[in-house]
Amino acid sequence: MRSRAVIVTAVLFVVGILIDVVTDAPGYFPGYAAAIGLGGTLVLGLGSKWLAGLFIQAPEDYYPLDVPGDVEDLRG
Amino acid sequence: MGELLLHPVAPFLVGAVLVWFAPRRVAQVAMIVAPIVALLQLALLDAGTTVTLTYLGFELEPFRVDRLALAFGWVFAIAALIGGIYGLTTLKGREPTSILAYAGAAMGVVFAGDLMTVFFFWEIKAVASSFVIFSRRGGNSNRAGTRYLFTHLVGGKLLLAGAIWQQSTTGSLAFDAMELSGGTMLILLAFLVSAAVPPLHAWLPDAYPEASVAGTVFLSAFTTKSAVYALARGFPGLELLLWLGVMMAVYGVIYAMLENDIRRLLSYHIVSQVGFMVAAIGVGTEFAINGAVAHAFAHILYKGLLLMGVGAVIHATGRSKMTELGGLANSMRSVFTLYMVGAVSISSLPLFSGFVSKEMSVAATSAEGFTVAVILLKVVSVGTFLSTGLKLPFGTWFASDGAGPRDAAAHPRLRVGPVPMSMFIAMGIGAGLNLLIGVYPAVLYDLMPHTVDYVPYSVDKVIEKLQILGFTGLGFWILIDRLQAKAKINRDVDWFYRRLPKILMGRPTPPRGPDETAPSESAWTARGDVQRAGRSIALAQGRLEGRLPAIRGSEPPLYPTWVLGAVLMSTILLLLVLTLATT
Numbered sequence: 001m002r003s004r005a006v007i008v009t010a011v012l013f014v015v016g017i018l019i020d021v022v023t024d025a026p027g028y029f030p031g032y033a034a035a036i037g038l039g040g041t042l043v044l045g046l047g048s049k050w051l052a053g054l055f056i057q058a059p060e061d062y063y064p065l066d067v068p069g070d071v072e073d074l075r076g
Numbered sequence: 077m078g079e080l081l082l083h084p085v086a087p088f089l090v091g092a093v094l095v096w097f098a099p100r101r102v103a104q105v106a107m108i109v110a111p112i113v114a115l116l117q118l119a120l121l122d123a124g125t126t127v128t129l130t131y132l133g134f135e136l137e138p139f140r141v142d143r144l145a146l147a148f149g150w151v152f153a154i155a156a157l158i159g160g161i162y163g164l165t166t167l168k169g170r171e172p173t174s175i176l177a178y179a180g181a182a183m184g185v186v187f188a189g190d191l192m193t194v195f196f197f198w199e200i201k202a203v204a205s206s207f208v209i210f211s212r213r214g215g216n217s218n219r220a221g222t223r224y225l226f227t228h229l230v231g232g233k234l235l236l237a238g239a240i241w242q243q244s245t246t247g248s249l250a251f252d253a254m255e256l257s258g259g260t261m262l263i264l265l266a267f268l269v270s271a272a273v274p275p276l277h278a279w280l281p282d283a284y285p286e287a288s289v290a291g292t293v294f295l296s297a298f299t300t301k302s303a304v305y306a307l308a309r310g311f312p313g314l315e316l317l318l319w320l321g322v323m324m325a326v327y328g329v330i331y332a333m334l335e336n337d338i339r340r341l342l343s344y345h346i347v348s349q350v351g352f353m354v355a356a357i358g359v360g361t362e363f364a365i366n367g368a369v370a371h372a373f374a375h376i377l378y379k380g381l382l383l384m385g386v387g388a389v390i391h392a393t394g395r396s397k398m399t400e401l402g403g404l405a406n407s408m409r410s411v412f413t414l415y416m417v418g419a420v421s422i423s424s425l426p427l428f429s430g431f432v433s434k435e436m437s438v439a440a441t442s443a444e445g446f447t448v449a450v451i452l453l454k455v456v457s458v459g460t461f462l463s464t465g466l467k468l469p470f471g472t473w474f475a476s477d478g479a480g481p482r483d484a485a486a487h488p489r490l491r492v493g494p495v496p497m498s499m500f501i502a503m504g505i506g507a508g509l510n511l512l513i514g515v516y517p518a519v520l521y522d523l524m525p526h527t528v529d530y531v532p533y534s535v536d537k538v539i540e541k542l543q544i545l546g547f548t549g550l551g552f553w554i555l556i557d558r559l560q561a562k563a564k565i566n567r568d569v570d571w572f573y574r575r576l577p578k579i580l581m582g583r584p585t586p587p588r589g590p591d592e593t594a595p596s597e598s599a600w601t602a603r604g605d606v607q608r609a610g611r612s613i614a615l616a617q618g619r620l621e622g623r624l625p626a627i628r629g630s631e632p633p634l635y636p637t638w639v640l641g642a643v644l645m646s647t648i649l650l651l652l653v654l655t656l657a658t659t
Contacts, residue, residue, distance in 0.1 A: 002554060009550040016543050026536050033543035036451075040458030040544075041551025045559050048333040056334060057564040063574060066216050 013038065079127050082120055083139050083187060084149055085197075087113035088156070088180025092204075095172045103172040107160035110176055114153040114183065118146065126189065134249055137189025144369065144525040148186045148305045151373045152179065154509070155297035155380055162384050162502035163290025166391065171211035175294050178204035182298035186305055190249040191239035191263070194306070198235055198266075202228035205299055208291045209283050217286040223570070224283035226643040227276075228299075231269035233647055237654045238262030254310050258657065264311055271303035271354060272347050273320050274327045278570035280347060281331070285339035285396070289387030292339055296346055296383050297376045304353045304372050313360025318441070321355025322449045324348065329459035331568065333467070336397050336561040338386040341468055342379065348456060349375050349422065349434075355453065356437035359444050362526035367437030370520055370528075374433035374513060378421035381506035382464060385415030388495045388503070389472055395490065398468070398561040403477025407484035407492055410500060412473045417507040419469060421514065423461035424541055428514035431541065432521075432532040439530065458548045462559070465545075466552045471561050573642070 016034035020027065027033060080086075091110035095103035123146060127139040156179040167175070181204055184197030202225065209221035241259030243249050254260040272280040284295050311317060328348025335341035349371070356368035388411045389404065390396050405412050421428040424435055434457070442450045473479070477488065484492035513520045521528035552559060567575075 002557075005550065005553040009547070009554060012550065013547070016547070019539065019543075023535070023539065025539060027540065033540040034547045036454050037458055037544040037547030038551050040455040041462055041548050041555065044329065044333055044455065044459040044462065045551065045555045048330045049558060051330065052334045052564075052566070056331075056566050056568075057562070058567050060563055060565055062565055062567070065219065 009038065079125050080139055082117045082125070084114040084117050084121075084153060085180045085184045085187070087111075087117070088176045088183060092173050092176035092180060095176060096170070103167075104164050106176065107164065107167070107172055108157065111153045111157035111160060111179070115150075115157070118149050118153060121146065121149075128189075131192075134192060134243070135190070136192055136249065137251075138193045139187055140189030141187060142525070143523075144305070144309060144365075145186050147369050147373060147523045147525060148301065149183060150523060151376050152183055152186065152298065152301075155179075155376050156294070158380055158384075158502045158505050159290060159293045159297065161498055161505070162293055162387070163288075164498040165496040166288065166290050168288075169211055169213070171208065171288065171291060174204050174207035174211055175291070178208055178294060178298060182302045185302045189251055191235075191242065191251050192249055194251055195232065195236050195239055198270075198302075199229075199232045201298065201302065202232055205295060208294060209287045211291060212286065212288040215286055220283040220286040223573075224279045227269065227279040230643065230647055230650075231266045233651065234262045234269070235266035237651065238264075238266060241654070251309060253312055256314070260310070262654075264307075264314075267303050267306045267310065268320070269303075271300055271307060271350055273324055273354065274347070275569040277324070277327075277347050278568050281335075281340050281343040281568065282570055284343040284346070285337055289383075289390050292387065293380050293383050296342075296379045300346055300350045301372050301376055304350060304357070304368065307354060307357050308365055308368055312357055312365055315358055318355050318358030318446060318449060321351045321353070321358055322452050324351030324354060325453055325456040326351075329456045329463065331566055332463045333459060333559070334564075334566050335463075336399055336563060336565075338389070338396055338398060338401075338468055338472055339383065341463060342382050342386065345382075345422065345460065345464055346375075346379060348460065349379070351456070352434055352437050352453060355449060356440055359441050359446070361440060361444065363443060363530065364437065364440035366521075366524040366526050366528055366530070367433070367440040369524055370433040371430075371437045373520060373523070374421070374429035374510070377506055377509050377513070378418045378429055381418035381503060381510060382415060382422065384499065384503045384506060385411055385418060386468075386472065388499050391499070392484075392493045392495050393490050394493075397563065398471030398475070399563040401472045401490070402475030403473075403480030403487060403489070404492065405473040405479040406482045407480055407487065408473065408495070411495060411503070412469065414500075414503040414507050416465075416469065417510055419461075419465040421510040423465045423545060424457060425545060426514070426533070426538045426541060427511070429510040429520075431514055432517035433513070435532060435537065435541070436528075436530050454544065458544060461545055461548045462552055466549065467559055467561070470556075475560070577642070 013031065013034050017031035019025070020030040020032070087110040091106040095106045098106070121141050123142050125139070125141040126137060128135065128137050130136070159175070178201060181197045181201035185194055185201065188194040188197060206221050206225035206228070209217050209224055238259045238261070239249060241262060245257065245259060254263070269276045280300070284292050287295055307317065325348045328344045328346070328351060332341050332344035332348060335344060353368040353371050356364040356371070389401065389408065392408065393401065395401050417428070421430045424430040438450060438453050441453065481487055517532055
């Protein structure tokens, strides 16, 4: 499924560049918006995970005095 | 002085006093009537109205009406009304009093013309909002609320010290645009604390998810937006704010990407979205101030809608973590649909409110040539859609269970309860307003402090935004396995005051006794005040006799710990330094 997602994305990326060229869209280069969307996802998605592994994330009982469970039951 | 009768603070504060004594039914009516009266007052107010008086030799202006104040006044009253409807059936105890006092104080800040009046309402706002958090009386609300209270009281003291310093150097307490000086730097610092600018932000994702589901909706509307108003009033065009805002936006979205708790995820997005507003205030042009105010207005509406949506899920399931949710899309279709209106609004999808507000603040930044800031803000927009529009809904309503059964009772893991009609009505109003602003932006632009000369809808802008969002969706499809939430917590700067001192003091982590485990499903369902009261008395008796360990989350709101001592000591030292500096 992942390879299919990559292929679809690559094809649409080319289409996005063509749309920008045809419509003379403003931006720093053709495909700018597609690059922001795709590049931003990759940078934020992978970058945040990298930072999480580096020092951000900890086990749920890291603050021992916190109630780790969920919230109040209002279901009646 | 007769104009004071039209002060929108009045209905909220009168309502707060009334609901303290009145039975629950009257409190429910007051929660609706107070904001409606405030809306009527706002309709009768004209820009230029002012009330001045002399108090203890100071020239004060407790009531000043201009277009900037009116814009915030309108959205505060609307938010109070929507939140009041949402919480009609769930607000309990003294929560309505705290909420009305909180909303009224926020309104007081907005219509204050001098720094002393700002300080007066700032403090009421801090205390009242803390009690909104305490009112949940469960989970970590006491501890998180205490940390919230201390943070905001320190912020209030900074504001007071700055106001006094400003008065002593300029002879004026007027709350207008200020040049940076010793006193105004303290005032700026107080506003930055309240705006949750990192590293002064940890109180927000710490405390907001710990309030009741309705309490969080109110919290999201007033505290940070009062600070945005104060920054727009006091420090427009301060370039430092532009870069602080961009940093906020990036910081908030990175943490939101990692968060597992659905309300905490949205809390980090408050930090991120307020970053857009702070950045626009830093740009400081009329265009940018309009962008900041428009975005604050829209943000209150769509963030309220998002928090109402996840609040409904929490109300129905008793779960707040994505790793424990999923498979709800079929059984909570209406909630999911209404949430998604908020999600596409915050993501700036054309025809929704974020597109006509957030894009205006980014365009204003672009117009002044801050290219790096603009690119970073656009990348943050990607992260916004990724986490609130894709990750959160996927993890909450779908995940490994898919769309789940149509019949809530057939859910394999969760017991899904009903959602009150009042919640649907409030979410419906919120969704309708977000759509109205997106489709007909003049509704919003007519309220802005300066004349708006911005056309949000053009082919270029729409195509660009659709491409950005579309490719974000494709990126999510590629990375879906890696982006799903994990059952972890995220260390933030609150680590420095929650964990580091204990490490430095070498205090061992207390062992978990049998009484300290998280409340189980059976504990939640063991209902009845008598049962709870009996258990509390028995436990308190045991603690007095030293037979039982302390129970997590059971301390009174203001418990004597090193946190209290450290905050008091730092406040004393700060005031001592300020006293020495000003003499």
